[in-house]
Amino acid sequence: MRVQSWHAALAAVGGLVGIVGTSAVGAERSLVMEYAPLTMHAGGGGVFGLVAADFDLDGIADLAAADGAGVRVFHDPGAGGTTMRTISVGGGATALAAGDVDADGDQDLVVGLDAAVVVLANGLQGLSPVATYAMPSGDLGITAVRLADVDADGDLDVLAGLHSHTTATAWSGGLWVALGDGTGAFAALPTHDLAVPAADIVVADLDGDGALDVAELGGFGASSSTRALALGRGVGTVSERARL
Numbered sequence: 001m002r003v004q005s006w007h008a009a010l011a012a013v014g015g016l017v018g019i020v021g022t023s024a025v026g027a028e029r030s031l032v033m034e035y036a037p038l039t040m041h042a043g044g045g046g047v048f049g050l051v052a053a054d055f056d057l058d059g060i061a062d063l064a065a066a067d068g069a070g071v072r073v074f075h076d077p078g079a080g081g082t083t084m085r086t087i088s089v090g091g092g093a094t095a096l097a098a099g100d101v102d103a104d105g106d107q108d109l110v111v112g113l114d115a116a117v118v119v120l121a122n123g124l125q126g127l128s129p130v131a132t133y134a135m136p137s138g139d140l141g142i143t144a145v146r147l148a149d150v151d152a153d154g155d156l157d158v159l160a161g162l163h164s165h166t167t168a169t170a171w172s173g174g175l176w177v178a179l180g181d182g183t184g185a186f187a188a189l190p191t192h193d194l195a196v197p198a199a200d201i202v203v204a205d206l207d208g209d210g211a212l213d214v215a216e217l218g219g220f221g222a223s224s225s226t227r228a229l230a231l232g233r234g235v236g237t238v239s240e241r242a243r244l
Helices: 001-032
Strands: 047-053 064-066 070-075 084-086 096-098 106-113 116-123 126-134 140-149 157-166 170-178 186-188 192-194 197-204 213-218 227-232 237-241
Touching: 047 096, 064 096, 064 106, 070 126, 084 126, 106 140, 126 186, 140 197, 157 192, 157 197, 170 197, 170 213
Parallel strands: 096 140
Antiparallel strands: 047 064, 064 070, 070 084, 096 106, 106 116, 116 126, 140 157, 157 170, 170 186, 170 192, 197 213, 213 227, 227 237
């Protein structure tokens, strides 16, 4: 009797799940159909990075794009009154990340170029360049920029994945780390070797030891196929593990 009751209960639950699932699918399709594409043309060539943050503190997310002209900031793009501002960073931007690097309560930008990182501080005049950090000789092609507190001091640090990094024997990828002091200034560490050129990086605690690690997507562009893991030591340095 208990077995029959249990089977009946399962059948009832299964029927309910089927009804809810069907309803959810219908709602999802309806939601998708409500999206209306809005094109924002910057005219600066290919876009290599895109982040959303409330740069002007009006409660509406803005968009910042990295392209051949520098950085384009679109204010309130979904509110019907989009305005665009172009910020020169000394070259074509290839990657960017948003975060409060100077601990003043607003969102700043860190921008990657071919061989440099530019910090854009958010002030009364909006975002503007305040510092440029050149890559060491032979370190080229920033493909990803991330902000994270890798040394656990409460301040955001910069991590940049490089397409090319000169080692003693060959060219390979590189991970550039610069430690922040909470004022918007950074102190660069020696570039870490990566097994292959970096196409993208992810920063997270991947081994549960409380220190942030870096997962690398190796290769470049359509050829990206190798994964590698660099384990953090909690002080801004990493130790690379074999390719996955």
